[in-house]
Amino acid sequence: MIAVDDLNVTFHNGGRSIHAVQGISFNVAAGETFGIVGESGSGKSTVLKAIAGLVPSTSSVLEVDGRPAARRRSRAERRLLQLVFQDPYASLHPRQTVDGILREPLVIHGVADIDDKVMAAIADVGLLPMHRFRYPHQLSGGQRQRVAIARALILRPPVLLLDEPTSALDVSIQAEILNLLANLRQSYSLTCILVSHDLAVVAHLCNRIAIMQLGKLVEIISAADLRSGTVTADYTRELIAASRGFTRAPSQNQVVLS
Amino acid sequence: MTDPLLTVEDLNVTFPGRETAVRAVRNASFTLGRERLGIVGESGSGKSTTGRALLGLVPRPGIVTAKTMSYAGQNLLQCTERDWQRLRGRRMSMVMQDPKYSLNPVKTVGAQIGETCLLHLGMTRKQAAARTLAMLEAVRIRDPELTYQLYPHQLSGGMGQRVMIAMMLVAEPDFLIADEPTSALDVTVQNEVLRILDDLVSERGMGLIFISHNLTVVSSFCDRVLIMYGGKIVEECAARDLQNARHPYTRALVAAAPSLDIQRTELATVTRDPEWLK
């Protein structure tokens, strides 16, 4: 469904250029959920933005649904994939109601039966009709993220890109959103790429997981490998150990204060 | 723990609103010895407000009341603003979530840490500089001389948080509140910062209140944990027993978090019971 070969993204900032993504390659099969984990500065979100065409990139292959994905995309090509952003407080237009936000993609693509589709989308993500005419500031973080998911899915794209969709949310709300995503993925047979810094979240939702560090791909492992710790790279091992919590190692260089 | 460092009984923090008052903290009672006490909760649970109340930092128009709130024998309820200023920085301190917002952007790291020495410890400039360098070394900054001259924007997240800790500890307080000190950091860096805090507690016998939303971190780092919900402490348990907590909210919270160890097809969601707030 998604083919990426030798993807590179370079940002130019004044005189300096930053090679944010360096030669990443992977494939995602239809119906699969592919995870990308890494720490800040690993370039994981940039990979997602490059696939979405939001940042300029170079690659030998970048295909979505068998079609090359250029930076400039036609309206029809835009319908192939949508993105859910990290911060539900920044991803919704502050002066538009939920209705206006969900209506926008339908109007752009000239879809019929807009009202019915908006109502269906609201119900799909577990919101109520009473939420339809609220402004984002009248919704909680979890509700906002539901609206963002509804907006992403309202055009029924086969591919959904998720950029840290729950990292701004509380644990209990995160559970609701992750369950919702799992259900929607099932009912719409979505192909997903999930980017996160949280190994447990990625292991929960994904089949295969790419580990990234400083713009490079470290390795691609299965969720089962991640859980059992059967990994080859030291960095992955370190990341897993750190994610399991704090370990009170016998301190060698102890702090001495005057 | 015979002689607790901090005793809190029936702490209430209320923010009067136009229509109804918001009770941010309700009847919270706990003690702190020379240990690592975790406070866990979701946003709005009152965990940060509790921490701020202990330092007399509840913003206006919040009202703090308690039956007892004493620190090393001193009654905190009767502290004047002057008393608080003498306590804060000198004997109790706070590390906040994001060093970017807590450090003064136009002063070098050295100047900021040195200021505390001049202000609270009455040191000379020379002594202050020496003390600052020693402190930077203590929080395992590789090149203290270089870091001394850097401005906050030149620091990475982990470095910034270390500098914050150095600044908070330079006056050698014996009670530290860390409010989500590692939430803005990468996991690998997070553990290094935790290790510094951990050593400080065990080496210096400090009392630490560690406020976090992250159950994994709290259960692996702290000795005891208070679980807060809607301003109330719903449960207190040993940190390692968090997985076997009794209160339905704690249990739900534990089950809602995806785990690397247990494969769950569906995550548990929290069904909130109004009874929990009674």
Place this chain on the structure above:
Amino acid sequence: MSVPLAQWLSSEAPTSRRHAILSNAYRGVRSFLANPTALAGLVIVAVLVFLAIFAPLLTMGQSPLDQDLAGRLAAPSAAHWFGTDELGRDVFARTLYGARVTLTIVALVSIVVAPIGLAVGTIAGYLGGWVDVVLMRITDIFLAFPRLVLALAFAAALGPGIENAVIAISLTAWPAYARIARSETMTIAGSDFIQAVVLQGASTRRILFRHIVPLCLSSVIVRLTLDMAGIILTAAGLGFLGLGAKPPTAEWGAMVSSGRDVILDQWWVATIPGIAIFIVSLGFNLLGDGLRDVFDPKSA
């Protein structure tokens, strides 16, 4: 306002698009009304509009142009509330009719300046690159002209008159709006919600006019209101120098100018229009401050 209506308007769960817009507006109005200085500004501006519209009625048929050379420079009295000027014209009538001129200038300048500034600023800010460079250098050129001097040159070249005063003021006023709109647009353009619309396949025009302009509008309106005082003063200044409205027309600046020779003996001729300029400028400033508080996104 009846209680059910107030409840309907402050509902947290609006039931239709109109309901949502109305209740949002209601909240805005309420926070505006809770701000005493803003309210004072609004009252002053409203009174100005009222006086301008009903000037013929309020002056009871007294024309601002009728001369009475026998009764020139008469002190304020029951017949002439604000006295008469050097040609025996009623200062009260001239002040009220002067409000019409001032309002016309203010309205015309707003209609010209806000759209041009918004369009130039949002396009430059969103498209960036050479478009931004070209548009902003043009803006800089206009910004470099001193407002009053350009207005003087214009009025001198085209001849005095309200229209020319408006053109002259607008020419120097729009760059400030382009700058505000540009910086605002650059912040908004990078935000996730604009990226989301890009992903949906919206055209650049749609993104600009449906998503970015509405967000820039509030700061432009606030700036415009705060600028009104300056615009009124510039218009009055042109009038004072004889380059504003043509002579017989009642215009506050021209009135002050004509009263300046007799300011010590017949103070009312120059002072009354001067006070009018002062109060109206103050009114617009207060209103602008209030609007800024209401539009502040942090309060939303």
